[in-house]
Amino acid sequence: MRAEDVDMKLARMGDGAEIFHTLQGEGVSVGMPAVFVRLSLCNLHCVWCDTDHTWNFEGTPWAHEKDAQSGYKKHCKEDVIIEMGAAEIADQVRKYGCRHVVLTGGEPLLQEEDLLELITELRADGEDWFFEMETNGTRLPGVQLMAAVGQFNVSPKLANSGVAQNLRLKPEVIRGLVACGKAWFKFVVEKENDLAEVMEWVENSEIPLGRVILMPEGRNVAEIDKVAPWLAERCRDLKVRMSDRLHVRLWGDRRGV
Ligand code: SF4
Numbered sequence: 660m661r662a663e664d665v666d667m668k669l670a671r672m673g674d675g676a677e678i679f680h681t682l683q684g685e686g687v688s689v690g691m692p693a694v695f696v697r698l699s700l701c702n703l704h705c706v707w708c709d710t711d712h713t714w715n716f717e718g719t720p721w722a723h724e725k726d727a728q729s730g731y732k733k734h735c736k737e738d739v740i741i742e743m744g745a746a747e748i749a750d751q752v753r754k755y756g757c758r759h760v761v762l763t764g765g766e767p768l769l770q771e772e773d774l775l776e777l778i779t780e781l782r783a784d785g786e787d788w789f790f791e792m793e794t795n796g797t798r799l800p801g802v803q804l805m806a807a808v809g810q811f812n813v814s815p816k817l818a819n820s821g822v823a824q825n826l827r828l829k830p831e832v833i834r835g836l837v838a839c840g841k842a843w844f845k846f847v848v849e850k851e852n853d854l855a856e857v858m859e860w861v862e863n864s865e866i867p868l869g870r871v872i873l874m875p876e877g878r879n880v881a882e883i884d885k886v887a888p889w890l891a892e893r894c895r896d897l898k899v900r901m902s903d904r905l906h907v908r909l910w911g912d913r914r915g916v
Contacts, residue, residue: 667748667773670697670713670765671741672915676748679915680755684906686812686872687843688791693759694752696777699740701766703795706821707847709878709912712739713765722821745776752781762808763793771804778807796844797827799835811842815864817856819849819876833864842870845902848890849876858897874902878912 670677677697682690701714704721708714711723717733725731752760760781767774774792781788789809792800796815800808813836816827836842844866846857854873861871875890877883883904894901910916 666742666744667770667777668699668740668742669748670699670710671739676741676743676751677915678748678751680757681916682905682909683761683791684909685874685902685904686845687900687902688810689902689905691759692757693761693791694755694757695761695763696748696752698762698764698767698770698774700769701764701795702769702797703766703816703820703822703827705816707819707876707878710763710765712914745773745780748777749780753784758785758788759791760788761791761793766795766798767792768794768798768800768804771798771801775804775807778804782807795827796833796836797829799832805839805841809841811836811839812845813842814845814847815860817846817848817853817860819847819853828860830864833860833866837864837866837870843872844870845872845874847876848873849886851889851893854893854897868897868899871899872902873897873899874904877904877907880908880911883907 678694680694683693699713704714706722706724708723712734715721715723715733716736719733762774778790790807791810791812792808793812793814796813815833816822820827848854848857857873873890873894875883875886877886887903891901906916
């Protein structure tokens, strides 16, 4: 298939796609300048999701924490999805002059074939492009994508996501990602109780502690700071990394930054 034949569903922002140049805000490469490409669609529906415009569409039954906020309503698909070919997306990414790209969502692996086309298109410029992929750990990438992506930022969801266990827990997928040697596993922690669940996950899925990252839940600095101090102590004692949410500290709960 030629790159121009591919139509990828991206998150829409204004008249264009949610493609932007910023600093990676979470995980093992926090602080790294990168171009983010946000894909639409997700196979989960986490109640605290901060990118609900990628899946909480009109006519779906999913609940979201923001349901309680006045003025919040589910999204009209036409308003939040834009379809673009790989060549067009690649042109937009190139204009930033930054060859570190974060493929995020939603769940990017729902559009795996299209992503391969995009990566191939960009690598036609040279082999020095580096791709990180954010994923919820419920789908194992195929051999080609596994080889093409340099780093997988895997964020398995806990019970605090409100998603049914059989949808969000896929130990065989996690084991496959561990085996590829390119994956880091980031868990969003809200309460002390979450830690027991994380450690059970880590043990059952055989994730090396050196690849585990715990991150406080929070869509604003006050929420993050409620969790961060005690989580820091627990990370130290458990011998795992902690990640802050740099983009939230710098720019708040805004899109496109
Ligand atoms: S898996 Fe990620 S994108 Fe999907 S609903 Fe959960 S937090 Fe949002």
